Structures are given as C-alpha cells and as structure tokens.
Amino acid sequence: MGDQSVKSALLLAAASLAISSAAHAEEGMWTMDAFPTEQMRKIYGWAPDKAWLDRVQAAAVRLTGGCSASFVSDAGLILTNHHCVRSCVQALSTAEQDYIKAGYNPATREEERTCPGQQAEVVTSISDVTPTVKQAIGASTGEALVKARDAVIARLEKEGCTDTATTRCQVVSLFGGGQYKLYKYRKYSDVRLAWAPSEQAAFFGGDPDNFNFPRYAMDAAFLRAYENGKPVSTPAHLTWNPRAPEAGEVTFTVGNPGSTQRLLTETQRAFARDVQYPIVIPLFAELRGRLIAAMEGDPERARTGADLLAGIENSYKAQTGYWGALRNPAFAANLAEQEAELRAKVAADAALKAKVGDPWGAIEEIDEKRRQLYLDYLFLESLGGGFSELYDYAQTIVRAAAEREKPNGERLPGYTDSALPLLEKSLTDAQPIYPWLEELNLAFWLSKTREYLKTDTPAVQRLLGKESPEGLAERLVEGTRLADPAVRKALFEGGMAAVKASKDPLIQFVLKADADARAVRRKWEAEVTGPTAVANAKLADARFGVYGDTLYPDATFTLRISYGSVKGWDERGTPVPPTTKFAGLYERATGAVPYDLPSEFAAAKGKIDMATVYNFVTTNDIIGGNSGSPVIARDGSVIGAAFDGNIHMLGGNFGYDPVLNRTVVVSTAAVQEALEVVYPNQRLMRELAAK
CATH class of the missing domain: 2.40.10.120 (Thrombin, subunit H)
Structure with a gap:
C-alpha cells in the first residue's frame, strides 16, 4: 500500500x-x-x-x-x-x-x-x-x-x-x-x-x-x-x-x-465516479508510460526514476480499484441504501429535520459549481507543476514570500507560523535532483494542461506563450539554480524582495503562473470549499442525531x-x-x-x-x-x-x-x-x- x-x-x-x-x-x-x-x-x-x-x-x-x-x-x-x-x-x-x-x-x-x-x-x-x-x-x-x-x-x-x-x-x-x-x-x-x-x-x-x-x-x-x-x-x-x-x-x-x-453523499460519489476518476486515472496511465519509455535502456535513468515510477504504479492501481468499487452495482446500491436510511430517519424526526435542513440538496447545488471549476482547479492549482520537485521549490519560495508579508491569520494554510518550520526544512534540506526527470514531469503537466484546458484559454496562453511544453520545460530546468539548497535558502530568507530581484527563470515563471492559480483557488474556496463545509457540518449533525456517538470520523x-x-x-x-x-x-x-x-x-x-x-x-x-x-x-x-x-x-x-x-x-x-x-x-x- x-x-x-x-x-x-x-x-x-x-x-x-x-x-x-x-x-x-x-x-x-x-x-x-x-x-x-x-x-x-x-x-x-x-x-x-x-x-x-x-x-x-x-x-x-x-x-x-x-x-x-x-x-x-x-x-x-x-x-x-x-x-x-x-x-x-x-x-x-x-x-x-x-x-x-x-x-x-x-x-x-x-x-x-x-x-x-x-x-x-x-x-x-x-x-x-x-x-x-x-x-x-x-x-x-x-x-x-x-x-x-x-x-x-x-x-x-x-x-x-x-x-x-x-x-x-x-x-x-x-x-x-x-x-x-x-x-x-x-x-x-x-x-x-x-x-x-x-x-x-x-x-x-x-x-x-x-x-x-x-x-x-x-x-x-x-x-x-x-x-x-x-x-x-x-x-x-x-x-x-x-x-x-x-x-x-x-x-x-x-x-x-x-x-x-x-461520509460523502451520493452526489459526491457520482462526481468522483463520473468526473474525477475518468480524468485522473488516464493521467496516471500516460505518465507511467512516459516514465517507462524514458527509462528503458538507460541504467541511470532506471535507477533515478524508479521511486516515482513505483509511486505512480501504486496510485494507478489504487485509483482503478476505487473507481471499480464505485461502478460495482451491488456495492454502489448498498451505499445508496445506507444514505436513504439516514435521510428517512432525519425526515421522521421533526426536531432534527428543522435543525439540519437539507444538506443533501445543498451539496447537489454545489456539485454544479464543482463540475464547472474542477478542470481549472486541478490543472492550475492542485496539480500545478505536476511531479516536478523544482517547480514545488519555486512555488513554495514565491508563496512563502507573499504570505509572510501578511498577518498570520490571513495566510494560506501551510504558510502560517505553525507550519513554517517544517516547510523551511523541506525546502532547504539537500535532495538529489534529476534534470531529465524534472523536464519530463514539467512537460507532462504543461502538455496535459493545454490539452484539457484548451490552447486558446487565457491561462494556458500565459503559461506557454509561444513555447511548446517540451521546449519550455527544457528551458526552465536548464536555467534554474534551485537544485542548490543554498540558493533556495537564500531566496526563502530574502523574502519578496529577493524573489522579485531573482533572475532565475523558474522563479519568474512561477511568479507569473501563480496569479491564475491563486484566482482559481479563491473561486474554488468561495463556491465549493466554503459551502461544502456548511453542508458537511449539517450532515454531521444529522448522523450524530440518528446514530449518536457510535461513529468515527x-x-x-x-x-x-x-x-x-x-x-x-x-x-x-x-x-x-x-x-x-x-x-x-x-x-x-x-x-x-x-x-x-x-x-x-x-x-x-x-x-x-x-x-x-x-x-x-x-x-x-x-x-x-x-x-x-x-x-x-x-x-x-x-x-x-x-x-x-x-x-x-x-x-x-x-x-x-x-x-x-x-x-x-x-x-x-x-x-x-x-x-x-x-x-x-x-x-x-x-x-x-x-x-
């Protein structure tokens, strides 16, 4: 596992x-x-x-x-x-x-x-x-x-x-x-x-x-x-x-x-079954194929790419199993029956019904927004950079510089005072970087972003400009100095002034790309995350009201x-x-x-x-x-x-x-x-x- x-x-x-x-x-x-x-x-x-x-x-x-x-x-x-x-x-x-x-x-x-x-x-x-x-x-x-x-x-x-x-x-x-x-x-x-x-x-x-x-x-x-x-x-x-x-x-x-x-609902299960898995499972499959092809016949690439390949293969198999479970008629029917039982018991309890309202209906409304925003959110924010370690370093440096200028309570999760020590350790500890693997990962993310979001989308235009995914990935990886932990440390400690003054192409690329990523994140939080949190709290009240404390989170x-x-x-x-x-x-x-x-x-x-x-x-x-x-x-x-x-x-x-x-x-x-x-x-x- x-x-x-x-x-x-x-x-x-x-x-x-x-x-x-x-x-x-x-x-x-x-x-x-x-x-x-x-x-x-x-x-x-x-x-x-x-x-x-x-x-x-x-x-x-x-x-x-x-x-x-x-x-x-x-x-x-x-x-x-x-x-x-x-x-x-x-x-x-x-x-x-x-x-x-x-x-x-x-x-x-x-x-x-x-x-x-x-x-x-x-x-x-x-x-x-x-x-x-x-x-x-x-x-x-x-x-x-x-x-x-x-x-x-x-x-x-x-x-x-x-x-x-x-x-x-x-x-x-x-x-x-x-x-x-x-x-x-x-x-x-x-x-x-x-x-x-x-x-x-x-x-x-x-x-x-x-x-x-x-x-x-x-x-x-x-x-x-x-x-x-x-x-x-x-x-x-x-x-x-x-x-x-x-x-x-x-x-x-x-x-x-x-x-x-x-504890998600039938609506959320349908989203995973019909939207998430059909997108993500082919991504795993294609990246697996690209990795195997790039490693074949090259002992050093086989050695340095094996860790990522093992993780991709494991996740591909797991995701396929999850999707298969959702598409199993008997299994899915049992889940639907369990939800119907809960809804019926809530409906039969006037006081509980008045307290929780209709969170299932609220989630159905949220689902429309989720489906509209999912591709942008997946490729621009949550999957930003693909599996590139260098991109992760660059984004961490850029976001840390911006977030640390804000009061602690206004920062993004992961950049608050309580999170910074581990973030800095992860950023500055020395790790081997393999340029061929970085180029492959960045090119894969850029090419799939262009494929799914379409070439003429403004965000894709801002990402690629006139460059190809492969050419841009090669330029960024060959030009960056972020493989050096001393460079990462200096940029992290230098804050936004150091980031803006940096000539590192990957830092400059992330500075440009982060505006679209942050914008879709804000929209996702406003239209999906926030409303879902309200509905989930009501669903929790419903379950506690019906089943008492015999539940685990x-x-x-x-x-x-x-x-x-x-x-x-x-x-x-x-x-x-x-x-x-x-x-x-x-x-x-x-x-x-x-x-x-x-x-x-x-x-x-x-x-x-x-x-x-x-x-x-x-x-x-x-x-x-x-x-x-x-x-x-x-x-x-x-x-x-x-x-x-x-x-x-x-x-x-x-x-x-x-x-x-x-x-x-x-x-x-x-x-x-x-x-x-x-x-x-x-x-x-x-x-x-x-x-």
Whole structure:
C-alpha cells in the first residue's frame, strides 16, 4: 500500500465515500480519545483500558511524506516500512553506491545517515476546539467562511505551540466540519536511516503482487530519531516481540490513515465516479508510460526514476480499484441504501429535520459549481507543476514570500507560523535532483494542461506563450539554480524582495503562473470549499442525531486505532490462509522480474528457518497512510508492521467489508530472521531485545 509521497494534489481523485450508518463489527479508524471500548468488549470479551491506549499513543510515530511508524527501543529506534523510507534510501544512493539495490545495513550508529526532509512526530495531546472554531465562523459562508476558519485555526495553532523547535500544532477538521480538534506533537527533525533491506526483498512480486496476498515482502525498515546530535531517549516504546501471529488473536493497528472521506453523499460519489476518476486515472496511465519509455535502456535513468515510477504504479492501481468499487452495482446500491436510511430517519424526526435542513440538496447545488471549476482547479492549482520537485521549490519560495508579508491569520494554510518550520526544512534540506526527470514531469503537466484546458484559454496562453511544453520545460530546468539548497535558502530568507530581484527563470515563471492559480483557488474556496463545509457540518449533525456517538470520523492523517484479528478469507470459493512462510518465498521465485530472488536471500537459503512466518493478514480497518503502522498484540507488544491491503481493501475507501477487507503485515518474526541470517546485525538485535 503506497504512502502519501506521490503529489497529494493528483490524488484528489482518491475521494472516497462510505456508509452513513453507525460502525459495525471491526470497522472503524477511531481517534485515540474516543475508542469504542464497549463495542469491542462485546465482540472479543476484552478491550484495552486508558493506560494501554496511552502507552501505545506515546509510542506511535507519524512520518512526513505520509506514513506511520512506532518507537521500538529506548534509544529512538523507529519501525516502519521500506516503501516509507524509499525516497530517503534513493536520496542517499549514487550510481556507485546504490542502497536501493543492495540495502543499507550500518555497522554502527555513527553510520546512520540523515533522511532529507523527514520529520518524526508523536501526539502528546488532543483538545476539542470545536466551540471556538464554530464561534469564529458564525454565520459566514463561502470565501468568508474559509477565511474566518483559517484565521482562528492559525491563532489556535500558534498559541498551542509556542516552542516551534520541538513542538508542532495542527487543528484538524473531523466529520467534514462537525468537529475541530487541536493535535499537539512532539517533533524530531533529525531522522536517520538505521536499516533497510534491498528493494527486491522489500517489494518481491512487484506490481502484480501489490494489493494482493499471499505475499513474501520484507517491507520493513528502521529509522532513528536524533536531537542535538544524539539518539533521543524514548522510554515510551513498544516491546519488540518476534513471534508468529496466532490465527484468531486480537490485533490493533495504530497509525495515521490518510484520507477516506467516507461520509460523502451520493452526489459526491457520482462526481468522483463520473468526473474525477475518468480524468485522473488516464493521467496516471500516460505518465507511467512516459516514465517507462524514458527509462528503458538507460541504467541511470532506471535507477533515478524508479521511486516515482513505483509511486505512480501504486496510485494507478489504487485509483482503478476505487473507481471499480464505485461502478460495482451491488456495492454502489448498498451505499445508496445506507444514505436513504439516514435521510428517512432525519425526515421522521421533526426536531432534527428543522435543525439540519437539507444538506443533501445543498451539496447537489454545489456539485454544479464543482463540475464547472474542477478542470481549472486541478490543472492550475492542485496539480500545478505536476511531479516536478523544482517547480514545488519555486512555488513554495514565491508563496512563502507573499504570505509572510501578511498577518498570520490571513495566510494560506501551510504558510502560517505553525507550519513554517517544517516547510523551511523541506525546502532547504539537500535532495538529489534529476534534470531529465524534472523536464519530463514539467512537460507532462504543461502538455496535459493545454490539452484539457484548451490552447486558446487565457491561462494556458500565459503559461506557454509561444513555447511548446517540451521546449519550455527544457528551458526552465536548464536555467534554474534551485537544485542548490543554498540558493533556495537564500531566496526563502530574502523574502519578496529577493524573489522579485531573482533572475532565475523558474522563479519568474512561477511568479507569473501563480496569479491564475491563486484566482482559481479563491473561486474554488468561495463556491465549493466554503459551502461544502456548511453542508458537511449539517450532515454531521444529522448522523450524530440518528446514530449518536457510535461513529468515527473520516481519515485525516491523524492518529487512529483500529482493532481486528488474524484471519484469512475466501477468494472465489478458495480459502486464503492468514499467513505465509519463508519457504513460500523460494517456491514463488522464478528467476524473472518481479519474482527474481534477492541475491542475499539466495545466499542465506541454507541458514533461514523456512517455517518462520513471513507475512500475514488481519481484519483491521486501514487505508493509505497506515503504511508502517505497528500491528500490536493484546499485551501491547508489536508483532508486525502493516504495509498493504488486499485488493478488496480498496473498496474500503467507501465502506468496510469484514468478510473480505484485509490488512497485509510483515511479521516481526520475519524481520528478526532477516537481521539474524540475511543481513546480520547483532547491534540492532541487542537493542530490540533491550540487552
């Protein structure tokens, strides 16, 4: 299951919509302060108490880039997935020393290397600020609502975290605006790579096995948090437990699911099905094709483009699965039935009906505007620059210069005082830039913008002038100096004066392009975002009024917990066992990509315990962003790390199916076996065993 590192704007098409009834069975991505204790106790005869929940919350880690993780030693050691650190491994690699191919297994802590742009965050408190935010919004609508909401959020975040060196605050909207909560994090901005297997071991089976099971993937890695040049002390960590899972045992995932939007309406589902996916899925497909063609026959391009290609392939497969779920007649009919049930119950309650009005009708009216504005908003604002790192740098510099001249409460989200430290870190950390890939990404965005918005559109004319997409991309990439972090830092610190004085062609291009992007953003907020927030708040009132507090909010890349058990399923009448073992890896290997056996596993064949459980599945409810989430046993120990879901999990974007939805996990037993005989590392083994 891919992380969130692929540009979030293009993933707008991942809007996912779900059942509107109360949660049932093992469904639910629950906030840590609202765990359904009684509901779980009825199913399993046991549920964790507050002390248990507090312990795992203190050990849970959120990683920038869209992944989850956990502390597993008292010296800042972090367990996550290989695919969550792949960009770090790529950044540390060279043509001469390719850690993607060979893996990274440092002998000492001194050899653990910094991951550019990475930050680890641990939730320290969650506060309900709903009354404050709603009071500030008042009766505002449209753009005024967005401005009032963003202003009070900026104030709350700044007041909540005065020490921005070690803390970060985020106000998060839950239930589409029905609730607002302030999350406070202890942050660690120096995160280093402590161990990673080879890519072939981590992603054995490649795209054919992605979102499938059985799996034989060593999709695990270790990071370490540092502060003042030393590993941080983390007494609140999970106990490493390298044992095999037992069929039927209770399991928990604690992580940061990215985005589900399970509470949207039939109208919004129709928009995703009929507008978003038919546009975005072909974009993924075409970019995938361009990448493969550009990389073919060129080993260095194959190496430097592989990270983006993996993300594109993962997202393409996921988006296709989401779209397929919406077009499945039985699945869609069930969702429609759930909404009809909610609307009927609201209509039958005169007081509730008077309170909420008709938010469904309001969303239908908003939908007309959404459809009119979507293409402009997608290509000019949310997809601006495509996947170009250089364009992102330039836009961040230009917007930061403009926004920092405004009072904190009037800035765009992402540029407020609470957000600036991470933004500056992401901007100024050294990252490798590959010009060929930058040109390809920029040219792709420019060509598709011209195709979808049409050549004669004024905004397209201002973007391209008399140049071709390919020629303009080549000129900008060859002329810019933004690949140098010192140049980026100087422009960021110099503010608008430095930006306007810059002769950098990419900075000047973004200065020109940003006017149209900002204009469509303002219109989108006034006609879509603001009115939708009002309707969503009413929908939340409707659900609370009908179902009480038996609801969980949509995923928001904030800390959640789900419970489930180790359990297989039936695939078209054939039972799928819940575990795989090392022996299956060797049986599955064919010698041809993507089933070519990693060389280090071939060499260690005689030493490996073939009966060791490799991967396993559980009924835990997860989604993208949960990658790296610790899978925790009843005793609070970690027995695995979630790294994927089966193909049915994609429908979980819209509604959880306890019969078919499964989380795919790499077992701690497999990681321990790898550390013992495949990538011998006595240092890490002693640390994990607390010796």
